[in-house]
Amino acid sequence: MSVMTIYERAPIGAMIAFRNSVPRPSEEDADALAAWKKGNGSGWLVRCTPPRSSIIxxxxxxxxxxxxxxxxxLDAAIAARQAFPLDSDLSFEVVRRPVAGEVRVLQEYGAHSILLYLAPSMVDARRWVEESGHINIRLEEVCVEEICADVIEGRAA
Incomplete structure (x- = not known):
């Protein structure tokens, strides 16, 4: 599926795989393999940033x-993140969706939020927040209604 489909339909906290059409090079060609890995991999969907514009x-x-x-x-997590523009020509796939009972630990950044952690339970989420020391945190439990709505509205992969 396209990156736009992921943007519109995948829930924050989903595991997303991405790939290009280039075959994997051999392990001996380290430079080609490193370049290939930039266009092929997977990661947790932590943020969806809408397009913005002004006159300038x-x-x-x-x-x-x-x-x-x-x-x-947080510094290490920021360095590891990879952004894909909505016009990316890569192919994307939802590998895993958050399940009921998991808790998204979100940090607010102005009008947007970013997923810092996907906890297996509310107790684990609160412990993680306490140990991490992050501020401006919002806990959001994945509920059965969200999963059902995704299926009914066609967002579930």
């Missing part, structure tokens, strides 16, 4: 993925 400037919208595991170190 314009910024395309994007989705942001976090590869690997969630971290308490």
């Amino acid at each position: 400037w314009s910024v395309a919208g994007a989705i942001t993925l976090l590869p690997g595991a969630f971290q308490m170190d």
Whole structure:
């Protein structure tokens, strides 16, 4: 599916795979393999940024993925994130959707929020927030109604 479909339909906290049409190079060609990995991989959907514009400037919208595991170190997490503009020509797929009972730990950034952690339970989410020391946090539990609405409205993959 396209990046726009992910932007419009995938829930924050979903695991998203992305790929280009280039075959994987051999392990011996380190430079080609590194370039290939930039266009092929997976990550947690942590942010959907809408397009913005003014009279003077314009910024395309994007989705942001976090590869690997969630971290308490925000600087390391920011460095690891990868943004894909809404006009990306890569192919995307929802690998895993958040399940009922999981809790999104979101940090507010002005009008937008970003997923810092997807906790298995509310107790774990509160513990993670306490240990991490992050501020401007909002906890959002994934509920059965959200999952049902995704299925009924055609957002479930």
